[in-house]
Amino acid sequence: MSQVNAALHLRTLCELRAGLRDGEFSATELTEALLSRIDSAGSELNAFITLTGEQALATARDADKALARGGDVGPLTGLPIVHKDLFCTRGVLTTCGSHILDTFVSPYDAAVVERLANAGAVMLGKSNMDEFAMGSSNETSYFGDVKNPWDLSLSPGGSSGGSAVAVAARLVPAATGTDTGGSIRQPAALTGTTGIKPTYGRVSRYGMVAFASSLDQAGVITRSAEDAALLLGIMAGFDERDSTSSQEPVPDYSAALDRPLKGLRVGIVREHFDEGLDEENERLVKAAVAVLEEQGATTVEVSLPNINLSVPTYYVVAPAECSSNMSRFDGVRFGHRAENPVDLMDLYCRTRSEGFGAEVKRRIMTGTYVLSAGYYDAYYLQAQKVRQLISQDFKSAFEQVDVIAGPTTPTPAFALGDKTDDPITMYLNDIYTIGANLAGLPGMSIPCGLVGGLPVGLQLVGPQFSEETLLSCAHQYQQLTDWHKEIPEGF
Amino acid sequence: MSLSKDQVNDIAKLARLTIDANEVDDVVDKLSRIVAFVDQLQAAPTDGVVPMAHPLNTSQRLRPDTVTESDERDRYQANTSSLRDGFYVVPKVID
Numbered sequence: 001m002s003q004v005n006a007a008l009h010l011r012t013l014c015e016l017r018a019g020l021r022d023g024e025f026s027a028t029e030l031t032e033a034l035l036s037r038i039d040s041a042g043s044e045l046n047a048f049i050t051l052t053g054e055q056a057l058a059t060a061r062d063a064d065k066a067l068a069r070g071g072d073v074g075p076l077t078g079l080p081i082v083h084k085d086l087f088c089t090r091g092v093l094t095t096c097g098s099h100i101l102d103t104f105v106s107p108y109d110a111a112v113v114e115r116l117a118n119a120g121a122v123m124l125g126k127s128n129m130d131e132f133a134m135g136s137s138n139e140t141s142y143f144g145d146v147k148n149p150w151d152l153s154l155s156p157g158g159s160s161g162g163s164a165v166a167v168a169a170r171l172v173p174a175a176t177g178t179d180t181g182g183s184i185r186q187p188a189a190l191t192g193t194t195g196i197k198p199t200y201g202r203v204s205r206y207g208m209v210a211f212a213s214s215l216d217q218a219g220v221i222t223r224s225a226e227d228a229a230l231l232l233g234i235m236a237g238f239d240e241r242d243s244t245s246s247q248e249p250v251p252d253y254s255a256a257l258d259r260p261l262k263g264l265r266v267g268i269v270r271e272h273f274d275e276g277l278d279e280e281n282e283r284l285v286k287a288a289v290a291v292l293e294e295q296g297a298t299t300v301e302v303s304l305p306n307i308n309l310s311v312p313t314y315y316v317v318a319p320a321e322c323s324s325n326m327s328r329f330d331g332v333r334f335g336h337r338a339e340n341p342v343d344l345m346d347l348y349c350r351t352r353s354e355g356f357g358a359e360v361k362r363r364i365m366t367g368t369y370v371l372s373a374g375y376y377d378a379y380y381l382q383a384q385k386v387r388q389l390i391s392q393d394f395k396s397a398f399e400q401v402d403v404i405a406g407p408t409t410p411t412p413a414f415a416l417g418d419k420t421d422d423p424i425t426m427y428l429n430d431i432y433t434i435g436a437n438l439a440g441l442p443g444m445s446i447p448c449g450l451v452g453g454l455p456v457g458l459q460l461v462g463p464q465f466s467e468e469t470l471l472s473c474a475h476q477y478q479q480l481t482d483w484h485k486e487i488p489e490g491f
Numbered sequence: 492m493s494l495s496k497d498q499v500n501d502i503a504k505l506a507r508l509t510i511d512a513n514e515v516d517d518v519v520d521k522l523s524r525i526v527a528f529v530d531q532l533q534a535a536p537t538d539g540v541v542p543m544a545h546p547l548n549t550s551q552r553l554r555p556d557t558v559t560e561s562d563e564r565d566r567y568q569a570n571t572s573s574l575r576d577g578f579y580v581v582p583k584v585i586d
Binding site: 103104105107200201214215240243244246306309311312313315316323327330332333334335337341342343344345346347348349350352353356361362364365366368369370372378379381382383384385386387388389391422423424427438439440441464 | 494499502503505506507508509510518521522524525526528529530531532533535537540541542543544545546547549551552554563566567568569570571572573579581582583584
């Protein structure tokens, strides 16, 4: 392998695209280089559940033929990508990090997978994740913990932990993820990567295994806002197969990146800086906002008076929707099936008890409880009302500002095993991210510094369908700083 | 609020789950903590607030009632371990 090829893993998606088009290296060489990198540098991280090397090389060879023919080729021709293992991939294992689906081979592709493949992307594999995306540390995966490349004893966050780690450790330039309460933004923050969760309905949920249908949204984890814009432009858009897919036209995200920061009104949420935020995280987030101000952005203090209720609201709404979505796993049509059931009830109960892990069972039971007769009004209906209040708070704030900037997480990465005994401590990790899901808003996390050698994320949240603002703000920040270029030692 | 063992077993039954005897105490403890945590919602003043079920303010889209999918039964059924003559097999339900 030439010296050029040896360093291909360090390049961003946009840089790789230029190299492929200039004939500097082939898609096959790129694919081989990354597969070998995953095998060597990635061996300790457990970022993948399935690798699809042979399929990837076949796709890469086709990409090389298309590039050699010249003319119009798909915008991602020959570029590598990894999918979170809850996107259905035709003919490829799709486990959702669960024992109950550990033999499930999807008969069809998710819309996200289909769109990226049609654009020419080369899928290298499926990334590890918290079971059914229920977790904030990647410790609920049936396939074992994912390790944070910044320190192997630490959690990378979750639930899209495998995707974040694969990108952070320079195993792949980009990966898909999903975000129900922070599952793209939190692991992006804890691994020093760039992650965007678009507006609810912006990207089709078709073929994305459901956890909480009114909160789930697909997005990407990359190493730059520029790469995120490239991918989101392809993933976003109406899909009639998703009943909540938005018909809002998709703007040219890449073209919006050069919008200047001058005149941008940045909201600082008073409640974000109350108790609970690590001092060093606070210092770095404020320093990042100062960078935006130096370029002509103005800051306005805003209040989200009900935001402190977002985590309890989420832990009623999400489990309620989860308990109903998870009822499809019954051992009859797909997935794990208990052996020698005595009757139908025994088949259901044993299949589910053997197949689901502890956190998934807890959420199913929490949801069953809040939806059960006598408790529905007190919990589920009340949570839906508080969700309305939280959403209205954001609407009021966005009358004064274009974007809200603040912390993504309260602290840098925490130790594996640290929070597994107390579900509430774990849930509170998503205190800054959950609001965007409840209100259906786009949110983004970008690296804004290091504390004790560990990355910290700056979160940007905007009104619905303001992805252009978030991406351009992030891109401008990344032109002025190099935090997104920091690489964990040894990688 | 603390849940009782009986309550937790009832919830598990509704959810079609069984809890091993040696895990019951831990499940009761953790579920009780979750319920106590979400109980803080009760204090929020929500009189007259319209419940929000969905983030997008749109009505449900309809499509023409026509067949759009091809018959892929064999491929879809390839994921089950118990199939006979193209039907899913479950334990006997009717005597």
